[in-house]
Each structure stands twice: as structure tokens, then as C-alpha cells.
Amino acid sequence: MKLFRPLLVGLGAIALGLSAHAAGGAKHAHAPEGGWDFAKVPAGQLDKDSVQRGFQVYKEVCASCHGMKLLSYRNLGEKGGPFYSDEYPNANDNPMVKAIAAEFEILDPNPDENGDPVYRPAIPADTFREPYPNAQAAMAANGGAMPPDLSVITKARGHGNEGDGASYVYSLLTGYKDDKIKTKPGDDGLNVNYIEFNDGDKVGTLVQPTGLYYNPYFAGDTTPQWDGDPRHAPYGGFLAMAPQLPDGRVEYIDGTEATTSQMAKDVAQFLQWAGDPKQGQRKSLALPTMIYLVLLAILLWFSYKRIWRDVAH
Amino acid sequence: MSGHESTYKPETGFTKWLDSRLPIIRLAHDSFVDFPTPKNLNYWYTFGGILAVCLAIQIITGVVLAMHYTADINQAFGSVERIMRDVPYGWLIRNIHMVGASMFFLAVYVHMFRGLYYGSYKAPREVLWLLGCVIYLLMMATAFLGYMLPWGQMSLHGANVIINLFGAIPLVGESIQSWLMGGPSVGNQTLQRFFSLHYLLPFMIAGVVILHIWALHVPGNNNPTGIEVQETEKDTVPFHPYYTVKDGFAIVVFLIIFAAFVFYAPNVLGHADNYIEANPLVTPAHIVPEWYLLPFYAILRAITFNIGPMDAKLLGVIAMFGSIAVLFLLPWLDTSKVKSMRYRPVAKQFFMLFVVVCLLLGWCGASNPDNAIVSMGEDKLVVNYTDAAGLEGTRVFEEYTPAAQFRDAQRDGGGVAAIAIQKAPAFTFKTLSQILTAYYFAFFLIILPVLGLRERPKGEPDSIHQSVLGQDAPAAAPAE
Amino acid sequence: MSASNETAPDHVDEERRDFIHIAAIAATAGGAGLVAYPFVDQMNAAGDTKAASSLEVDISKIPLGGEIRVLIGGKPFFLRHRTAEEIAAAVNTDPSKMMDPETDQERLVPLPDGTYNPAILVTSGACTHLGCVPVGPAQGSVGDYGGWYCPCHGSHYDTSGRIRKGPAPSNLPIPDYEWVTPAVVKISL
Numbered sequence: 001m002k003l004f005r006p007l008l009v010g011l012g013a014i015a016l017g018l019s020a021h022a023a024g025g026a027k028h029a030h031a032p033e034g035g036w037d038f039a040k041v042p043a044g045q046l047d048k049d050s051v052q053r054g055f056q057v058y059k060e061v062c063a064s065c066h067g068m069k070l071l072s073y074r075n076l077g078e079k080g081g082p083f084y085s086d087e088y089p090n091a092n093d094n095p096m097v098k099a100i101a102a103e104f105e106i107l108d109p110n111p112d113e114n115g116d117p118v119y120r121p122a123i124p125a126d127t128f129r130e131p132y133p134n135a136q137a138a139m140a141a142n143g144g145a146m147p148p149d150l151s152v153i154t155k156a157r158g159h160g161n162e163g164d165g166a167s168y169v170y171s172l173l174t175g176y177k178d179d180k181i182k183t184k185p186g187d188d189g190l191n192v193n194y195i196e197f198n199d200g201d202k203v204g205t206l207v208q209p210t211g212l213y214y215n216p217y218f219a220g221d222t223t224p225q226w227d228g229d230p231r232h233a234p235y236g237g238f239l240a241m242a243p244q245l246p247d248g249r250v251e252y253i254d255g256t257e258a259t260t261s262q263m264a265k266d267v268a269q270f271l272q273w274a275g276d277p278k279q280g281q282r283k284s285l286a287l288p289t290m291i292y293l294v295l296l297a298i299l300l301w302f303s304y305k306r307i308w309r310d311v312a313h
Numbered sequence: 314m315s316g317h318e319s320t321y322k323p324e325t326g327f328t329k330w331l332d333s334r335l336p337i338i339r340l341a342h343d344s345f346v347d348f349p350t351p352k353n354l355n356y357w358y359t360f361g362g363i364l365a366v367c368l369a370i371q372i373i374t375g376v377v378l379a380m381h382y383t384a385d386i387n388q389a390f391g392s393v394e395r396i397m398r399d400v401p402y403g404w405l406i407r408n409i410h411m412v413g414a415s416m417f418f419l420a421v422y423v424h425m426f427r428g429l430y431y432g433s434y435k436a437p438r439e440v441l442w443l444l445g446c447v448i449y450l451l452m453m454a455t456a457f458l459g460y461m462l463p464w465g466q467m468s469l470h471g472a473n474v475i476i477n478l479f480g481a482i483p484l485v486g487e488s489i490q491s492w493l494m495g496g497p498s499v500g501n502q503t504l505q506r507f508f509s510l511h512y513l514l515p516f517m518i519a520g521v522v523i524l525h526i527w528a529l530h531v532p533g534n535n536n537p538t539g540i541e542v543q544e545t546e547k548d549t550v551p552f553h554p555y556y557t558v559k560d561g562f563a564i565v566v567f568l569i570i571f572a573a574f575v576f577y578a579p580n581v582l583g584h585a586d587n588y589i590e591a592n593p594l595v596t597p598a599h600i601v602p603e604w605y606l607l608p609f610y611a612i613l614r615a616i617t618f619n620i621g622p623m624d625a626k627l628l629g630v631i632a633m634f635g636s637i638a639v640l641f642l643l644p645w646l647d648t649s650k651v652k653s654m655r656y657r658p659v660a661k662q663f664f665m666l667f668v669v670v671c672l673l674l675g676w677c678g679a680s681n682p683d684n685a686i687v688s689m690g691e692d693k694l695v696v697n698y699t700d701a702a703g704l705e706g707t708r709v710f711e712e713y714t715p716a717a718q719f720r721d722a723q724r725d726g727g728g729v730a731a732i733a734i735q736k737a738p739a740f741t742f743k744t745l746s747q748i749l750t751a752y753y754f755a756f757f758l759i760i761l762p763v764l765g766l767r768e769r770p771k772g773e774p775d776s777i778h779q780s781v782l783g784q785d786a787p788a789a790a791p792a793e
Numbered sequence: 794m795s796a797s798n799e800t801a802p803d804h805v806d807e808e809r810r811d812f813i814h815i816a817a818i819a820a821t822a823g824g825a826g827l828v829a830y831p832f833v834d835q836m837n838a839a840g841d842t843k844a845a846s847s848l849e850v851d852i853s854k855i856p857l858g859g860e861i862r863v864l865i866g867g868k869p870f871f872l873r874h875r876t877a878e879e880i881a882a883a884v885n886t887d888p889s890k891m892m893d894p895e896t897d898q899e900r901l902v903p904l905p906d907g908t909y910n911p912a913i914l915v916t917s918g919a920c921t922h923l924g925c926v927p928v929g930p931a932q933g934s935v936g937d938y939g940g941w942y943c944p945c946h947g948s949h950y951d952t953s954g955r956i957r958k959g960p961a962p963s964n965l966p967i968p969d970y971e972w973v974t975p976a977v978v979k980i981s982l
Contacts, residue, residue: 041577070394074844092844113854125844148589152394156588160580219598229713230734231692275588278397278404285405286576292824293569299817300562306813307554312781313352377835399840402831561821 027216027235029171031163032265038272038279039163042287045280046273051082053252054270057263059100060250062150065142065241067130070151071274073101074124080280082273092124104129143211145240154268154275165275166268171217173264175236176243181208197234204228212238317533317545320347344530349549350556351536353781357431358534359563360424362556366564367417368522372515374410382462384508386501389464390590408579414456415582416571418605421449429643430664432652433535439644441528444521446640451518453606453637458511464504465587466597472507473499474600478613481627498593538780539652540773548777599681607678608671612636612753614682615746632750639757646757648765656773660764667756670749677746685739693735696720701727709735842866846982852913853976860929862918866982869918869926870968871941875952880911882939883953893963897953900964904972915970915978916954922946922961941965 031039038046055076058068076083077091088094101122106129108118122129131147132138139146158164177195186192193208207225208214214222220237223230245263252258273279321342323329332339381400383392396403425445428434434442457475461468476493480486495502533542542548550556574582582604586597602610616629623631639646654661694716699705700723710716716732723730774780838846848865855861855874863870875883880897888894900916901909920927920943927941927950928934936942937958938951948959955964970980 070391070398072841072844074840075398078840090843092847125841152588155580156585158585160578160583160585162578165585229694230732231694231713276397276404282404282408282576282579286572289572289576290569292820293565293572296817296820296824297562297565297569299813299820300558300565303813303817304558304562307558311352311550311555312778313354313550373832377832380836381839395839395841399842401834401837401839403835403839405831406835558817561817 025221025233025235026219026237027171027175029158029164029168029217031167032170032261036163036166036269036272038166038269038283039161042290043283045283046080046269048082049254050266050269051273053254053256053263054266054268054273055082056253057245057250057267058150058270061244061263062267063129063131065131065138065147066150067132067147068128068151068274069130069149071128072124073097073104073122073126073128075274075277076100077124078277080273080277082270094124097124101126143240147241150271150274152275154272163272166272168217169268169271170264172215173245173267174261175215175217177214177216178243197228201232202228202234203232206234209238212240213242214238317343317349319343344526344552345557346551346553348530348552349533349542349545350552351534351542351548351777352550352555353536353538353777354534354556354559355537356559356563357423357427358536359560360420360427361529362560363420363564363567364417364424365522366567367413367420368515368518370409371413371417372519374406374413375512375515377406378410379512382508384462384505386464386504386591389462389504393463405575408575412571412574412579412582414459415603415605416567416574417452418456420567421452422605425449426668428535429667430654431535431537432539432647432649432654434644435647435652436644437532438528438535441525441532442644443641444525444528446637448518448521448525449640450637451514451521455511455514455518456603456605458507458514460587460603461504461507462511463587464591466589466591466595467584467587467600469499469591469593470596470600471602472503475602478630478633481624481630483627535652536777537653537655538774538777539655540775540777540780543776544778601679604675604679607676608674609633609636609678611674611678611746612750614678615743615750617682617743617747632754636750636753639754643757643761647761648763649761649768649770650765651770651773653773656770657764657768658771659768660761663756663760663764666752670752670756674746674749674753677742677749680742682743682746683741685736685741686745688737688739690737692737695733695735696723696730697733698723698730699728847979849973849977849979851977855913858930860931862931863980865980868982870980871914871916871918871929871954871965872978873914873916873929873952875912875914879939879952883951883955884911886951888955892956895953895955895964900953900955900967902967902970902972904975910972910975913978914952914954915968915980916965917968918965920945920948920961921956921963921965922948922959927965 036044038044058066074091074097075081077088077094077097078084079089081091083094083096083100084091085094085096088097091097101124104122104126105119106122106126108120110118112118132141135146154165154169156165157168180195181193182196183191183193190210195206195208195214197204197206205227206214206222207227209225214234214236215238216234216236218237218239220239221233222235222237223233225238226233245260245267247259249260249263250258256262276282319339319342321332321336321339323332323338328338331337378396381392381396381403383389393407396407398404400406428442428445457472461472476490476499479493480490482489491497493503494500495506580588584601584603586599589597601607610633613629613633616632617625618628619625620628649657649660651657654664691711694710694713696708696710696716696719697705698707698720708716708719710719720730720732846866848863850861850863850872852872852874855872857874858876858879860871860873863872883897888896897911898909900914901911902915903909918926922943923945925943925945927936927943927948929941934942934944936949938949940950940952940954942949943959943961946960948961949957950961950965951957953964954967956962968980969982970978973979
């Protein structure tokens with residue numbers, strides 16, 4: 001959002017404050033190399049292929065723990081969605097969307113004539129299947145941690161700049177230090193996982209609590225687990241989600257090589273779409289609106305100059 | 314609605330018939346077509362028109378959003394997202410409404426600072442200023458109520474914090490608090506009443522705006538010289554077309570900025586936490602209001618000390634409401650006979666500083682009060698230990714290695730030891746906000762009253778047209 | 794610019810000035826017109842509302858001589874399993890004397906193989922008079938012609954859903970539906 005820096009500076013200290021207050025102890029999230037196309041001014045759009053692949057990653061990896069209750073299968077085939085096709089302006093008729101929906105068996109909101117619950121394959125109008133029947137079940141299955149709903153996760157992270165949320169998802173998924181984890185036997189006989197840091201000020205050992213995973217992009221506090229200088233504890237915190245995307249975790253239908261970075265980028269782009277499915281429409285309306293307003297301002301400027309030309313003011 | 318003699322002449326049979334029954338065309342003509350307006354108004358004076366547009370935009374988009382919004386704690390968040398996803402052009406209308414609130418405040422602050430600089434609150438325009446303050450208060454209430462409606466984390470916990478402020482009022486505070494919430498906590502009943510009031514207040518604002526324009530048109534516009542119109546012929550131009558086109562141009566430039574936010578950064582002025590559905594059991598790490606209320610939030614938090622029987626919480630609330638209340642007293646606090654600060658060289662400096670102070674207060678409001686702006690020296694390490702003999706002690710270290718060695722030595726010797734950080738003395742946001750708050754009140758309560766009596770105005774012209782023609786005659790005393 | 798510039802503008806200048814003002818006003822009016830579009834369009838059916846506008850119904854569970862009623866997007870529809878007598882009554886009446894002449898077969902939709910299943914009649918459940926929902930066999934009243942009776946203003950429909958008596962102007966409309974299988978129909982709005 002480079003265009004907006006001057007505007008925000010115009011708001012002066014306020015903008016400064018907004019970025020300062022939320023810095024926290026986590027490392028600043030970053031976009032993949034080359035940045036996000038969709039965040040580009042004046043008319044950047046999502047990469048449809050990437051969103052499609054990202055849906056595959058969501059479906060095969062994330063969906064087992066994370067729901068997306070604000071999305072319906074039909075959304076995938078609506079304009080701007082990953083499986084939209086000009087042939088099927090009504091997403092309910094889109095065979096691709098129908099096939100995807102039918103893969104999921106859901107609980108019909110309406111019981112049968114005896115009042116018994118009905119399980120049936122989903123149709124495009126149904127919302128995404130929830131992985132757990134309720135929050136308690138979700139927490140019980142995840143060691144007490146609640147996997148957040150991902151419907152608007154890209155809007156719920158960062159500072160509201162276009163791409164902040166996607167950068168967070170990308171950084172988090174690629175930011176695990178699992179290749180640096182070492183194991184030693186602990187006092188109670190159980191193994192202890194730890195990471196050794198030797199990076200400028202940050203010298204010491206960070207012990208990973210059981211069932212949690214260190215990530216520099218996750219907001220938290222590492223001091224209690226850190227045996228080095230507490231003034232230079234590592235960025236980030238510990239989260240209950242293990243690294244999910246080792247190379248080759250999914251086999252992409254389109255043949256793209258499924259590296260960690262590629263999968264993280266794709267799923268971030270899918271979630272970016274899911275958080276604001278109408279962003280494509282927004283971006284395509286943006287430039288014409290701006291051009292119209294600028295031209296109108298120029299016309300009014302000349303009109304103003306003519307009307308005032310004989311008046312000293 | 315206007316103080317000047319009407320020049321409207323109905324021409325057709327119908328307009329003559331209507332004019333003798335309901336002279337509404339005459340009213341519009343006298344107020345917005347033929348109204349004599351000082352010819353020297355600059356672009357700072359276009360913000361009144363811009364604000365009228367902002368209010369219209371908020372009311373129109375708001376009425377539309379209310380067609381799709383559900384005021385129920387289980388459905389509110391989803392219904393807002395449904396507007397963004399399923400309602401045709403709902404995303405556009407909602408983004409306009411959301412960004413519109415910020416743009417409305419941006420414009421109102423420019424409008425208020427302009428009034429402050431050119432002395433537009435002074436006789437004969439005190440009522441005009443007071444009505445403006447009422448509008449501003451109503452705007453803040455409306456914005457606060459509206460921020461609750463999406464039922465995100467900031468909505469719920471922000472509302473909770475603000476309502477808790479009323480708890481500071483002695484004796485009746487708690488009753489007021491539970492009366493506002495309609496129960497022991499911010500819940501469904503609170504959301505429903507907030508929605509109802511959020512729908513009501515903008516129409517009250519519109520009503521007060523009509524009074525505001527009425528109170529403007531009786532004495533006529535102030536202007537950058539602060540000198541009243543003397544000769545209508547020489548000093549004024551008709552509002553239309555001179556100011557309709559100038560305001561129109563300014564409005565479109567303002568809309569360019571508005572549209573840039575709507576289309577390219579609709580969420581940048583808000584807070585990401587509000588896209589997490591409200592959860593009464595988890596408070597977000599940083600509760601901050603929307604940017605336009607941050608300076609008042611800073612004033613609230615600046616008071617961290619008790620005075621006599623009044624505790625810091627009550628004093629903070631008093632300071633915050635006092636910072637708005639003082640605006641109502643402004644016409645009688647400023648003792649200067651000269652309106653425009655253009656001719657008040659000392660007051661001008663204090664005014665500029667006041668603007669900076671308000672911006673910095675905003676910065677403080679957004680920041681953690683305990684965070685350091687400038688640290689004096691490095692943070693040190695302190696080892697708290699209890700040795701094997703049971704003696705307690707502390708030792709301070711600059712470096713980590715000796716501190717760790719000392720700790721380990723204590724532990725090896727059978728004692729207990731731990732390292733903690735000793736923060737270096739620092740200039741914190743709390744201190745800054747206390748200084749700024751002091752200046753905020755001093756500006757109104759000390760500087761303006763005293764300065765008006767002591768300052769020597771400089772260069773005030775005799776009339777508007779004289780100033781326009783560049784023949785400013787240096788005048789030692791006010792021209793009035 | 795100063796006041797001394799005040800000379801009578803010549804004709805060309807006058808025209809150019811007019812053009813600029815007209816262009817500015819026209820551009821403003823045009824923009825306002827375009828802005829109005831989203832505000833009108835937002836009242837149209839939303840995406841989720843449209844998505845809920847079709848329903849598949851299993852007709853094998855309808856009792857003979859009875860009907861089931863379904864709501865699609867809040868609108869009522871009747872699916873009636875007609876007895877042989879009811880079919881005969883519907884087929885053997887001469888439609889030419891009716892208020893809204895239609896044969897019974899015109900009111901049925903063929904299966905994919907081109908045959909008809911006259912036992913199943915699918916109609917809208919809103920009286921064509923003022924939109925009340927007529928009562929039928931399940932409510933114990935079928936009107937003078939054996940089909941449905943609208944209690945609001947007394948319209949009588951026959952076993953083909955055709956208006957025979959009363960203020961309603963036309964037959965109960967046949968919705969847009971298709972046979973997914975011989976036992977399942979899909980009704981769309």
C-alpha cells in the first residue's frame with residue numbers, strides 16, 4: 001500500500017500510533033518474494049490458479065481442524081471465486097462446485113419426517129462442513145486450544161492494509177523452526193525439544209513446551225522458556241498447531257511443485273479470497289471511480305476559475 | 314433562516330401561489346442561492362459543505378445497511394459479513410459507511426480547528442459554536458454506538474470499557490452502568506438498544522445541523538480576517554454560484570481521498586481484532602478506540618493519581634468529559650477582541666502547538682502508556698536470590714554472562730536465584746500524555762483568557778475588501 | 794485576477810464558459826446516477842437467498858389422495874398425489890367453459906422419457922387472487938370442485954388446481970420443476 005503512506009502520514013501521529021501499538025513481541029509478517037499481486041494499486045487481482053490450489057490445501061490439510069462457517073460451497077463458483085466459469089453464472093449449476101460439495105457429508109438442517117437427523121452429501125447452497133460439532137469438541141480434540149475459524153482470518157490479522165492478513169498466514173506457515181529443533185532427555189525421563197539460538201544478542205536455548213510449537217510470527221512471550229539474556233528473548237510465541245506443510249504435503253492437481261512456501265502462498269491467497277470474496281469486484285470498480293472523480297475535479301476547477309475570474313478574493 | 318432582506322421574486326402562477334402559503338422556495342433561495350457570503354473565504358471554509366455531504370452519505374448508507382443487519386448477538390457478526398458477501402453491492406455500501414465514519418471525523422476536526430483559528434466562536438456566533446459542539450458530541454455517541462454493531466471483539470470490549478467509565482460516578486455510577494447495559498453485562502439487550510439509538514441519533518444530528526445553519530445565517534459567515542461584513546456590495550458575493558462551485562470542487566477532492574480508502578484500504582482505519590467475533594471470555598491484548606477518539610482516551614488514561622477523596626478512575630473520567638465540556642465554554646474563555654489569529658502573532662504560535670498536542674495525544678491514546686518513548690540508559694539485569702543460609706538479596710548486572718554466572722553460583726551453593734529485567738528510567742507515553750493533557754486544558758483555561766488581555770494584535774485591515782485588495786493597513790488596535 | 798479585468802466577455806468566451814459549466818453539471822449528474830445503481834440493486838435478492846431457491850422433493854412419500862406442502866424461499870408449493878377419481882375429474886371436464894381454460898395435461902411436466910405421471914400434481918400454493926394459501930385435503934376442505942378452497946375470499950380450485958369459482962383470476966400457477974428421478978422432483982423459483 002505504498003500509495004497510502006503519504007495519506008497516512010497526513011493523519012500524522014495517529015498512523016504512527018496504530019502501527020506502534022500492535023507491534024507486540026512477534027516478528028513482523030512479510031509477503032512472499034515479489035509481494036502480493038492482489039495488493040497492487042491500482043487494480044491488482046487475485047491469482048485464480050493459486051486460489052484454486054489454496055482451496056486444495058485448505059480442503060486436504062486445514063479443514064480437518066479449522067472451519068469456515070461464513071462460506072458456502074456455492075461461493076467457490078461465484079464470480080471472483082476459484083471455480084467460477086462463464087458457462088455457469090449460477091454457481092449452483094456449476095458441475096465442479098457440485099462435485100466438490102458432494103464430497104462432504106453434512107447434517108441436513110432439516111430432520112426427516114420422524115424428526116431424526118439426516119446426513120446427506122452437501123449441495124452448493126450448504127455452508128462449509130464444520131470439522132467439529134461444537135467448540136468443546138474442537139478444544140477437546142486439540143489439547144484445549146480452539147482452532148480459529150478461518151472465514152475472515154486475513155481481515156482479523158495485521159493492520160488492515162491490503163495483504164497484511166495473507167502475509168501473516170504465509171509467514172506463520174513458513175516460519176516454524178522445525179528444522180532447528182533438537183531433542184534431549186529431560187529430568188523426568190521424557191524428551192525435551194529445544195532450539196539453540198546464536199544470532200547477535202540472542203544467544204541461548206529456547207525450550208518448547210510439550211504440545212506447543214515455537215513460531216516467531218505468533219504473538220506471545222518466549223521469556224519463560226528462554227535461558228539466555230531475558231532482554232533479548234526470541235521474537236514470537238508458542239502455538240498449539242504443529243507445522244502442517246512439509247514439502248509434498250499435498251499433490252497439486254495442476255502439477256505445481258508443492259513446496260512449503262508454495263503451499264503457504266496458495267493457502268494464504270485462498271484465505272485472502274475467502275475473507276473478502278468481493279475484492280475482485282472492488283478492485284475492478286476502483287480505477288474507473290478514481291478516474292471519474294479526478295476528471296470531475298478538473299472540470300469543477302475550471303468552472304470555479306471561470307466563475308471567480310472577475311472577483312478579487 | 315437568513316438575516317438579510319429577501320431578494321426572491323416568484324415569477325410563475327404556481328410559485329406565487331406557493332410563496333404566499335409555504336415560502337419554502339424563498340427560504341432555499343435566500344439561504345443557498347442569494348445569501349451574501351464574504352468573498353475571501355478560503356478552502357478551510359469548504360469543510361462545512363463537506364460535512365453536510367458526509368452526514369448525507371452516512372444516513373443513506375446506514376438506512377440501507379439497516380435493511381440487512383440483524384441486531385442479535387448470535388447473528389450480528391454473520392449478518393455484517395453477509396452484507397459483504399451476498400447482498401448486491403453490500404461490500405461497497407458497508408465500506409463507504411465504515412470509512413465514512415472516519416472521513417466524517419477527519420472533516421469535523423478540520424472544521425473545528427478552522428473555527429478555533431479564525432475565532433468563529435466569538436460574538437455574535439456563540440450559539441453557532443455551541444450547536445456545533447452539540448453536533449460533535451452526538452457524532453461521538455453515534456460513532457461509539459455504531460462501532461458496537463458488528464459485534465467483533467473490539468465492539469464488545471470497547472463498549473464494556475466505555476460503559477464502565479460511568480461506574481466511576483460516585484453513588485449512582487453502578488446503577489447508571491446497569492441501566493445503560495440493561496443487565497449485568499453488555500449483552501443482547503445492549504446490542505438491540507445500541508442499534509435503535511444508532512439509527513436515531515443521526516436524525517437528531519441532522520436536526521441540530523439545521524439549527525447550526527440557521528445560527529450561521531443570522532450573523533452571516535465569519536471569514537479569515539475575522540472582520541464583519543461592512544458593505545455587502547464590496548465585501549460579499551452571492552453564495553450561488555460562487556461558493557456552490559468552490560464547495561463542489563472541494564467536496565470532489567475530498568471524495569477522491571474517501572474513495573481511495575473505500576477501494577484500496579477499507580480496513581486500514583479500523584482494527585483487525587474487530588473481525589474476530591465477540592467473545593466475552595477473552596479480552597483483546599490492546600483495547601483502543603477508533604482513531605478519532607484516541608486523544609480523549611489518552612486524556613482518560615493520563616490521570617493515574619488520586620486527589621483527596623477522588624480516585625484516579627473518577628478523575629480520568631472527569632478529565633475526559635471536561636476536555637469536551639471546555640469547548641462549550643470557549644466563547645467566554647477567549648478574552649481577545651480580535652477574532653482571527655491571523656492578526657494575533659502570539660496566539661497563533663500557541664494554536665499551532667495546540668494542534669500538535671492534539672495529534673500527539675492521539676499517538677499516546679494508541680500506545681501502551683508504560684512503553685518508553687525515550688529510554689535513559691540500558692535496561693539492566695537484576696538477580697534476586699536467597700542463599701543457602703536463607704539470606705535474601707539482589708544484585709544488579711549490566712551484562713548477561715556475569716549475571717548468569719552469579720545466578721548459577723547461587724544455585725550451586727544450594728540457594729534460589731532468578732534473573733529479572735530492571736527497566737531503565739524512561740520517558741513513557743504516560744508522562745507524555747500527562748504533559749499534553751496539561752497543555753490541552755491550559756490552552757483553554759489559562760492561555761486564551763490571559764493572552765486576550767495582554768497580546769498586541771498586528772496588521773488587522775479595516776475591511777474585507779481592503780484585505781482582499783492587498784492594502785492591509787497596519788492597525789495597532791482592533792478595528793471594531 | 795483582479796477587479797480591473799472586468800471587461801465584457803466576447804461571444805466565444807461566453808460559449809466556452811457555458812460549455813465548462815454544462816460539462817461539470819452533466820458529469821456530476823451522470824456520476825450521481827451511477828452511484829444510485831448500487832443503492833437500488835442492493836434490494837434485489839442476495840446471493841444466499843438466491844441459492845436457497847430450489848428444492849428436491851421425494852414424492853414417493855405422499856399418501857394417495859393427500860398432499861405435501863413445501864416452502865421454497867418462503868413461498869408455498871403443493872405436491873398432490875391424486876386418486877384415479879380425481880384424475881378422471883380433472884381430465885374429463887371440458888376446460889373451454891372455465892375461467893382460465895387449460896387441459897390437465899398442460900398443467901403437468903413430462904418425465905425425461907416424455908411420459909407423464911398424472912398422479913402427481915405440482916402447483917404453487919398461493920391463491921392467484923391475493924396470495925392467501927388455500928386449504929386442501931389435509932385441512933378437511935377441498936371446495937366445491939374437489940381441489941382446494943381459499944378461505945380468504947372464497948375461491949374454489951379443482952383437482953388440477955384450476956380456478957372454477959370465486960374471485961381469483963387465474964389457475965394456480967405451475968412452478969418451474971423437473972423430474973430428477975421418477976420419485977424426485979426438483980422445484981425452482
